[in-house]
Amino acid sequence: MSFLVAExxxxxxxxxxxxDQVNFAVERGEIFTIIGPNGAGKTSIFNLIxxxxxxxxxxxxxxxxxxxxxxxHRIAKMGIARTFQNIELFDNTTVLSNLLVGRHCHAxxxxxxxxxxLPAVRRAEFEHRFRVEQVIxxxxxxxxxxxxxSGLPYGVRKVIELARALCSEPKLMLLDEPSSGLNVExxxxxxxxxxxxxxxxxxxxxxxxxxxxxxxRVSDRVLALNYGRELATGTPxxxxxxxxVVAAYLGT
Amino acid sequence: MLDFIQQLVSGVAxxxxxxxxxxxxxxIYKTTEVVNFAQGELLMLGGFFAFTFIALxxxxxxxGFALAVVCMAAFxxxxxxxxxxxxxxxxxxxxxxxxxxxxxxxxxxxxxxxxTDDLKIDTPFSTGVLRIGDLVLAHDKLSVIxxxxxxxxxxxxxFTKTQLGTAMRATSENMLAAYYMGIPVKTVVSLTWAIxxxxxxxxxxxxxxxxxxxxxxxxxxxxxxxxxxxxGGFGSIPGAVVGGIIIGVIENMAGFYLAQGWKDVAxxxxxLTMLLLKPEGLFGHIGRKKV
Numbered sequence: 001m002s003f004l005v006a007e008x009x010x011x012x013x014x015x016x017x018x019x020d021q022v023n024f025a026v027e028r029g030e031i032f033t034i035i036g037p038n039g040a041g042k043t044s045i046f047n048l049i050x051x052x053x054x055x056x057x058x059x060x061x062x063x064x065x066x067x068x069x070x071x072x073h074r075i076a077k078m079g080i081a082r083t084f085q086n087i088e089l090f091d092n093t094t095v096l097s098n099l100l101v102g103r104h105c106h107a108x109x110x111x112x113x114x115x116x117x118l119p120a121v122r123r124a125e126f127e128h129r130f131r132v133e134q135v136i137x138x139x140x141x142x143x144x145x146x147x148x149x150s151g152l153p154y155g156v157r158k159v160i161e162l163a164r165a166l167c168s169e170p171k172l173m174l175l176d177e178p179s180s181g182l183n184v185e186x187x188x189x190x191x192x193x194x195x196x197x198x199x200x201x202x203x204x205x206x207x208x209x210x211x212x213x214x215x216x217r218v219s220d221r222v223l224a225l226n227y228g229r230e231l232a233t234g235t236p237x238x239x240x241x242x243x244x245v246v247a248a249y250l251g252t
Numbered sequence: 253m254l255d256f257i258q259q260l261v262s263g264v265a266x267x268x269x270x271x272x273x274x275x276x277x278x279x280i281y282k283t284t285e286v287v288n289f290a291q292g293e294l295l296m297l298g299g300f301f302a303f304t305f306i307a308l309x310x311x312x313x314x315x316g317f318a319l320a321v322v323c324m325a326a327f328x329x330x331x332x333x334x335x336x337x338x339x340x341x342x343x344x345x346x347x348x349x350x351x352x353x354x355x356x357x358x359x360x361x362x363x364x365x366x367x368t369d370d371l372k373i374d375t376p377f378s379t380g381v382l383r384i385g386d387l388v389l390a391h392d393k394l395s396v397i398x399x400x401x402x403x404x405x406x407x408x409x410x411f412t413k414t415q416l417g418t419a420m421r422a423t424s425e426n427m428l429a430a431y432y433m434g435i436p437v438k439t440v441v442s443l444t445w446a447i448x449x450x451x452x453x454x455x456x457x458x459x460x461x462x463x464x465x466x467x468x469x470x471x472x473x474x475x476x477x478x479x480x481x482x483x484g485g486f487g488s489i490p491g492a493v494v495g496g497i498i499i500g501v502i503e504n505m506a507g508f509y510l511a512q513g514w515k516d517v518a519x520x521x522x523x524l525t526m527l528l529l530k531p532e533g534l535f536g537h538i539g540r541k542k543v
Contacts, residue, residue: 076434
């Protein structure tokens with residue numbers, strides 16, 4: 001079975017079918033992108049996978065196990081991390097603290113140990129800090145380590161959110177519009193990092209993206225959606241030249 | 253001078269009680285953005301529980317105290333689960349009204365169970381005094397101050413040094429992100445209510461020898477604790493305690509040095525002045541929207 005499988009998933013809000021019988025499978029080590037015009041149901045699919053919404057019907061499998069009804073806070077423990085379209089960071093604290101919270105799902109110590117600050121806690125803290133520093137180095141975040149999030153520009157925050165997701169050492173990374181709001185150079189950097197995440201860290205990437213240039217540069221396979229239904233799946237060039245996809249973007 | 257110090261200590265003791273209630277307001281507000289107007293009733297209930305354990309069942313003071321706090325923590329978590337969670341997502345006003353309703357309900361029920369007379373419990377602090385030269389300080393007041401200090405230190409350590417405390421802070425900053433960091437947000441919210449109720453119970457038991465226990469004790473105190481929380485900058489935990497102490501001292505000083513009537517008005521005058529001059533409170537910060 002593939003790494004992440006969505007089997008006939010649907011999501012209905014009253015009479016509106018946001019996601020309609022969608023099937024797809026992401027292979028291990030793949031960069032898989034979901035594209036589609038506004039309102040096509042891309043983010044809804046993300047929210048289904050990250051368990052923010054419950055699917056009306058259909059099933060979800062990750063690494064061979066069904067997780068259709070897992071609560072959202074279990075996602076991180078399973079090895080799935082996500083970023084958000086509109087950046088959800090802990091604004092009133094430093095970059096370092098944000099990244100350390102990303103380590104929460106790897107907590108090994110308990111309340112009593114922590115209050116007594118036992119050697120085990122010290123060791124665990126060193127380990128967490130070490131992993132965080134690796135991520136900081138990977139994404140060139142050294143200059144911002146002790147800065148408050150609220151004072152940082154949008155582009156940097158976007159990278160920090162990616163860094164925080166990496167700190168949880170996920171097996172699958174969900175990126176919701178990684179390039180939205182970024183300028184041309186920042187988008188370039190982002191595309192390199194997405195490849196690095198896969199090539200160097202071996203993390204499977206599932207993303208939603210509008211920038212077709214970025215999509216064709218990094219994706220192995222693309223799923224195109226419109227009105228919640230699947231239009232085409234295949235390599236970026238196959239999907240881009242698919243007649244129904246062209247029609248959906250340009251009108252008929 | 254002696255009078256002044258005497259009044260100062262009483263004021264600080266009273267202020268600590270306000271501070272503990274304000275702390276409960278702030279804890280719940282920070283995690284869920286709900287102002288819990290039943291906070292005073294949680295204090296009242298804590299007092300009644302202690303009365304039941306100590307005076308009715310004849311348990312040792314400390315055991316009764318601990319049991320009352322544990323029961324109230326469970327009660328707090330339960331009120332979150334059964335009163336607040338069902339209305340979550342409704343307009344802010346409905347949620348606030350639910351807490352007001354909870355307060356009314358608890359006051360009436362307490363009146364039905366324990367009656368409307370003033371109750372008292374014998375505590376190790378009820379009668380003793382500490383003499384320093386000519387200064388006479390009652391043990392009951394000192395116990396409030398010491399206990400508040402211990403509680404504040406314990407909460408500070410909990411929030412800064414433990415994973416769970418950090419998870420709670422993260423939840424209050426950004427609930428959505430907290431979910432995807434693997435933090436069980438619903439449990440954290442219940443826990444916040446449990447801690448708030450436990451803190452209120454501590455205040456209720458400590459207050460028992462000073463004001464007695466009756467079903468309206470919480471209402472009056474919460475009305476004073478609210479300005480304390482605002483004074484400290486609603487949302488700041490140290491601010492709540494400092495705000496409480498300031499309100500307590502002002503109230504006591506006004507009661508002693510000024511004409512009758514000023515005692516109840518003075519804290520609100522300070523609050524209004526504060527809101528005019530520094531609306532974000534002592535420890536608050538102004539949120540600025542980026543566009």
